[in-house]
Amino acid sequence: MGTGDSTFDAIVTNNTIRHPAPPAAQLGFGIRLSQEEDGDMTARVEANTISGTGYDGLRAYSRLGDYPAVDGNTGTLHVTVRNNTVSAPLNVAFGADIQAQNAENLLCLNIANSNNTFNGSGGAAGLRVRQVVAGAIFQVEGLTSGTQNVTTMQNFLNANSVINPEALASPAGSTYTGVASGACRTPVSTPQPPLVTQADGVYVDNLAPDQSQPAGVIANSIGDLSSTARPLPVRLVDADQRGAGRAWLSPINPNRAVAGPSTPINLGPFTLPAGKAITITFDVTIDDPFPAGVVTISNQGAINGSNFSNVLTDDPAVAGAADPTVTEIDLAADLIVTKTDGQTTAIPGTLVTYTVAARNAGPQLVIGARLMDTFPAALSDVSWTCAASIGANCNGAGGSGNLDRLVDLPPDGVVTYTVQADLAANAVGTLANTASLTVPAGINDPAPGNNTSTDTDTLTPQSDLVLVQTESVDPVIAGSGAGNLTYLITVTNHGPSDAANVNVNANLTLPTGVSVNAITPGAGSYAAGVWTIPALTDGASATLTVVLTVDASAAEGVGVIANAATVAGIDGTLINTADDAAPGRSGKPVPGYEARIADETGRELPAG
Structure with a gap:
């Protein structure tokens, strides 16, 4: 062609x-x-x-x-x-x-x-x-x-x-x-099948070949089909075989042996002697796609003759008389859903973008397929947009929150959702998210195994920790009283993830005459020179207070007190460790803060 x-x-x-x-x-x-x-x-x-x-x-x-x-x-x-x-x-x-x-x-x-x-x-x-x-x-x-x-x-x-x-x-x-998928067009209408090109006839015993046929018509109406239903080729078949002594009765006129929606098929006229039977066989082709919402075909014939009228056909499988034959249509559509964020790991505290695609592999048109995606608690501020291929329908271009949409999918049609969400800074373990796609009532999905899709990421926390250290006085006057020198070591989490099990090494170099008065953590605990903070959320800070006493004897021998602090590690990954634009950037020692020692007049004492 x-x-x-x-x-x-x-x-x-x-x-x-x-x-x-x-x-x-x-x-x-x-x-x-x-x-x-x-x-x-x-x-x-x-x-x-x-x-x-x-x-x-x-x-x-x-x-x-x-x-x-x-x-x-x-x-x-x-x-x-x-x-x-x-x-x-x-x-x-x-x-x-x-x-x-x-x-x-x-x-x-x-x-x-x-x-x-x-x-x-x-x-x-x-x-x-x-x-x-x-x-x-x-x-x-x-x-x-x-x-x-x-x-x-x-x-x-x-x-x-x-x-x-x-x-x-x-x-x-x-x-x-x-x-892309759907770029090549597919036919949008179903062509008409050819008419019957060779019609069978009806053979009846004990009729001379030249016997005339009285008026009589077999009519059949095909109902409950859409206006786009294709013609239905029909043939007449007799239970007997051709042979001598049987007359060839009026063959089916190929131009009349077809029917569309609610269009009668008229066969005849011919004579049907007592005790004889004919069988009318309909070759019916079901529309693809089938009209939405129609799930059965009903068919019933009526026989009229010169001496009787309107004898209705009966379905022997159904109780009662003169019942139409109702055939349920097994409407099939292979729906497929896929979901991915294009990565296998995700960083808590960052934006995650998913692509959810719902596709109909055919053959049946589907109106109202249900696409669902309930997002886990670790995701917030969820928003989405939708784009549809030609003939498909998102039934809404955008929205927020969980997905629960009824979409329309012709054969080979696709709707694609782009979903963005914030991943919680404190999320740990894995992030799993599942989308599902189901057919509406009356449609059969021959491959339900592809109706769900799960994307799973391993969570890899990353934190940017900053250390800042200050001292209360410099110089410190020896013998000026208990607790006369204080160091403040502050660690701040600049995200994006919450930091767990933060360990800070706080190393003190104390000369003779200098003693620890108190070391107090604002969060966590301190032991053996290590400050441990169980959790430091994104944007939060914690302070370790070190209080020293410099007595009068410190004036002799050593003239300085040194203190340095270092982030030793966290559960996760430290980032920006090489950025030392600010004192005490994570992973770097805080510059050694030195408190100089002075006498009671404020004059600094020399070492030794």
Whole structure:
């Protein structure tokens, strides 16, 4: 099938395509999609089984009529290929061949997670993608974003389908552009199936071949379908086989043997002798996607004749008479949710950004899928925004707090939430957060295992500690009284995380005549020269007070008293340890504060 200067949508699904067995000539393709000139073609090729072809089982190309020249015409081919099985052609040929043939036309290929099986023959690749001329625009959904070479393209194709021999991207030097999921269009409407091309007839015993048929009609109304329901091919089958002595009654008129929503199918007229029966078989194709909110199909026929009227059909599986046949529709949609913050560790006291994506892998349209994400207590000030692919609906562009949203997802539709939250400075251990996506009532999810996604980070606290030390007097007058010299050692946490088990070494150098009057921690405990603080929150400070007595005997011998302090360690990581712009930056000793000794007149005493 192909398009010239026009727009064309095609869905080619669930076909078995098999060329005649040899010695018939083997010349054709299985499926060929040809986008020409200024045309725009959107095609979905899905769940087809192709065998016995002479050339490629599937060929799709975007080109101009005067390929490969440039003439100013532009067009696009968007094609989705998945769940197809292509056997090796009988001649030397590819299993599938997809080509961008002109620089002016665009080809967009969706083959990610496609589960195709392509087999080539005679050494030809199972799947070839070809950029016929340099500059031909060949976009590939799901390929790594940006411009990619033939090796990356081949690896991508082989990872997403079973291809034998392995995929070939040609020629060397070709480039392919990775685009986001949903960039390639998919058909938005379902085409009409062909009408009945060969109608069976009804055979009735004991009728002469030339016997005339009295008036009589079998009518059937198909109800409870949407206005977009496809026609329903119908055939009549008799329980007996054809044979001598049976008359061929009025065959079904192919132009009348179809029905849409609530449109009667009229069959006949014909004669039905006593004791004889006919069977009417309806081949019904269910819309994909099925109308939202409709979960059953109801069907009932009525028979009218020249000597009776309005005899309703009855469903024998249901008690009572003249019951319609009600069929429940198994509506299936594979919903998938993913969640990540793009990292495996997180720092308490910082901002965390998550990406939550809800996707419908099809085949059924889903209205009102429920996306939920209850955030752990360690996260606060949660806010989110949402973006939707074409046809999908977030039902709200942004908000705050826990996620609990009803979203609409067509096949291959995606809604993406960007979530930002503050991680508590005192958080420890791990941060785990789970998002879930569930189908509404009446929809079946064939793979519920991908309906939840959990992101887990190991928490790695980091703290910037600053030490500052001051002294009460300088110089200190020896013998001026008990507690005549005081040191204050202050440690401050500049975050971002709370600091646990802070250890500060406070080293005193005391000459003769100087004694410790008291060492008092404002937080934690002090022993053997080590000040231990169990917890120092982001932005908090703690002070160690050291009170000394310098008596009169200190004037003889040593003339200075030195004190230095160092942050020895914490539970976590110390940061900015090399920044000594302020005295006593974490991990650095506070400069040795020295109190000079003076006599009672204030004159400093010399050492010795």
